[in-house]
Amino acid sequence: MCGIVGILGTRPVAAHLIDAMKRLEYRGYDSAGLATLEDGHLARRRAEGKLKNLEAKLEAGPLAGTIGIGQTRWATHGAPTEANAHPHATPLVAVAHNGIIENFRQLKDELIAAGRVFSSQTDTEVVPHLVTIELEAGASPQEAVARVLKRLTGAFALAFLFEGFPDLLIGARKGSPLAVGHGQGEMFLGSDAQALAPFTDRVTYLEEGDWVELTRSSIIVHDVSGKEVKRAAVISQASAFLVDKGNYRHFMAKEIHEQPDVTGHTLARYLDLAAASARLPELPFDWATIDRMVITACGTAYYAGLVAKYWFERLARIAVDIDVASEFRYREAPLSPGGLALFISQSGETADTLASLRYCKEHGQHIAAIVNVTTSTIAREADVVFPTLAGPEIGVASTKAFTCQLSALLSLAVAAGRARGVLSAAQERAAVDALAEVPRLLVEALRLEPQIERLARSIAKVKDVLYLGRSTSYPLALEGALKLKEISYIHAEGYAAGELKHGPIALIDETMPVVVIAPHDEVFEKSVSNMQEVAARGGRIVLITDAQGAETAAMETMATIVMPTMPSLIAPIVYAVPVQLLAYHAAVQIGTDVDQPRNLAKSVTVE
């Protein structure tokens, strides 16, 4: 994972490197470091923990130099200590790395046998040692890097800074993204265009296997064979502004409250409200020929896909094969050429999702992607992109991206259903009318926050929570459990309510709250039976339902959250709000780092 950046500038670069690294903190935040050339000599500052620790170190010991590289880390090999923080360096070269060098063990054994001394437990440190051996043997920096790259396996992006070379940065990309920014007498490297946005909007995305030599006035790109190649520059849409928290205590709270607006923007993109119909961009496939589709994603995006499976199967009669990307990519799934594969990702950089996309591409699928970051690798590699207009999502826990993904997915399912002749014009109109209500219903759901905050005080005291749901509420139960565990560190599990009696019912006692997500829909009676099974065993129920559900269930609960009445089709979008708020307030109560919870990163760019 991790974010890397490099600047060949005309002014002192340390502060600018920090600026760019702040924009890459979503890729990891357990340590950070940078290296510059001070009078031609390598100098480094590194710190354990968040970037503010590195800033404090720089304040105490500033770094001069108009050329430098930096990295913000998510530990893969070696604990998040200062010794393991990047850049890793020898007296001749410093290296910032994103990704994994898979054959580092063999390389490290070989280097140790040759007398090299290591100062970290990272996979990365083999790289500066290998380059140094080449430099000591008389190779130029370019020759040294070209030779070493051939020896590395894995998925990675690298930035190199050389002792005594104040007008040279080298970048390399294999598997992990790397962008080159073109400035006025300055050049930049970054894991994404967002990191470079304060400096330039002219960006060249390196292709798989490329490496690049940068000076202040030139860019030379080599492909995997070492041949010089031309790569086009594009104008990036990445914003130079860093979003702030506004009046909220956490980004997560702000993002939860933005949902009425951003789902509205997303829906406006896919619906023609005046004509009461779904409106999609031109597609490279014909819905009529698609009987099966594959959906692949990770984490919250996967749960959005799981909800969409119900929608595509019901509304468009398209069979959906859905899997988490880390399983799908190695499953060797048989795919008939001409099929449709849909990938869902907020960041558009998730390594497993990207690898699954490439697998499907190799197997002749039409590639569609729902992404929030439209400059991302997944967006660039897809045949057709359906953007979610959630705006930057900073909190590690995905909230507004999820409801925007659901809004786009339901619009797509409706369009598919209509195009395939499954939905009549009247049914399409009813679905579009329901979708148009989503922003208002989200506002109403947000009004329940004081009640949910009170409930969260009790939830914050427990060790385990079970979430149950049926039909489209089942993925929401999974999402509720994920939200709670990732930000509050309370153990939580999501189950299909019908599975309760096949095992999890053994967990029920008076200490474990059971959150039941049950709008008054076609499976409501079944959910009530499951709740009774819980109540009969002394379980404490938190029921999230609507007025009719609360009245029909007529059960004694620990709390009943009464949601606004709505068509069951859109319930998964609106019912996301109480599960998000419950996790958020439990975490605030416990005092965890809500926006940057331990051990996590916003974007998981390693497998």
Ligand code: M6R
């Ligand atoms: O950027 P992506 O949507 O591809 O990320 C997928 C997951 O890593 C992400 O949803 C993760 O599970 C979130 N932390 C959940 O809140």
